[in-house]
Amino acid sequence: MNVGKICLSVTEHRFEVATALPNAASRTNVCYPAFEILTGDQLTMLRFTQLNAGWNAEPNAPDLQVEQDDTSLVARFRPNPFLYPEFERVSWISIRFKNCERYRITSKNDHGWYNGQCRFSGLAPAWGEFYEISGDTRDDLDATPWIAMTGIGTRHYHFYFRDQALEVKAFDWSTRTVI
Numbered sequence: 001m002n003v004g005k006i007c008l009s010v011t012e013h014r015f016e017v018a019t020a021l022p023n024a025a026s027r028t029n030v031c032y033p034a035f036e037i038l039t040g041d042q043l044t045m046l047r048f049t050q051l052n053a054g055w056n057a058e059p060n061a062p063d064l065q066v067e068q069d070d071t072s073l074v075a076r077f078r079p080n081p082f083l084y085p086e087f088e089r090v091s092w093i094s095i096r097f098k099n100c101e102r103y104r105i106t107s108k109n110d111h112g113w114y115n116g117q118c119r120f121s122g123l124a125p126a127w128g129e130f131y132e133i134s135g136d137t138r139d140d141l142d143a144t145p146w147i148a149m150t151g152i153g154t155r156h157y158h159f160y161f162r163d164q165a166l167e168v169k170a171f172d173w174s175t176r177t178v179i
Contacts, residue, residue: 046135048124051157051173055093056080059128062161066105071151073100075159075166076178092178095130095159099151099171106144109163118165120158130159139167 057064058078066075076094079087087093097103108118113127119141124131133156139146146169153171 046120046123046133046137048120049132049134050125050129051132052130055084055087055175056128056130057093057159057161059162064105064161064164064166066103066166068100068149069096071099071149073097073103073149073168073170075168077161079177087177090177090179094176094178096174096176097153097157097168097170098173099153100149101151101153101169102146102148103166103168103170104142104144104146106142106165106167107163108142108160108165110160113160124158124160128160128162130157132156133158142167 056079058080059082062077064075064077066073068074074094074096076092079090079093081088081090110127112118113121116122119138120133124133137156151170154169155171157166157168157170157173159166
């Protein structure tokens with residue numbers, strides 16, 4: 001389970017994310033910056049908060065799978081054991097998006113990202129990460145249709161995988177590992 005809380009430093013805003021490790025009873029805390037991007041006339045601000053502290057998807061073949069479970073969306077994928085050796089014996093990481101209102105899987109891959117074809121190219125801090133994005137996310141700039149669910153969550157989550165991106169509007173999220 002992941003728990004996020006805001007902690008402010010003197011020089012910048014940071015999010016402190018507590019992440020349970022797959023084979024440890026303790027939790028680790030890592031502070032990631034919350035990136036603020038001003039666009040256009042600077043009335044629209046986008047904030048990208050990186051949520052995957054100490055874990056990530058397998059970079060070559062993450063094998064993303066999604067399934068609806070009542071008002072939750074469960075996304076599962078293979079972990080990255082190359083950067084995170086503690087995940088070598090973990091088969092899957094699951095993210096449960098609670099009270100999910102809608103989701104979509106877009107065809108935006110790493111090539112499109114680096115060629116400026118993604119609406120967040122040049123705005124989001126990095127490709128291949130899991131973010132909560134706040135502000136005007138300009139969902140209309142991607143024609144991929146949304147899949148409606150019965151939840152009422154409105155927080156915007158965005159996870160970039162190798163060959164696609166997962167966008168979710170939900171109330172909250174949590175993770176678990178499957179050995």
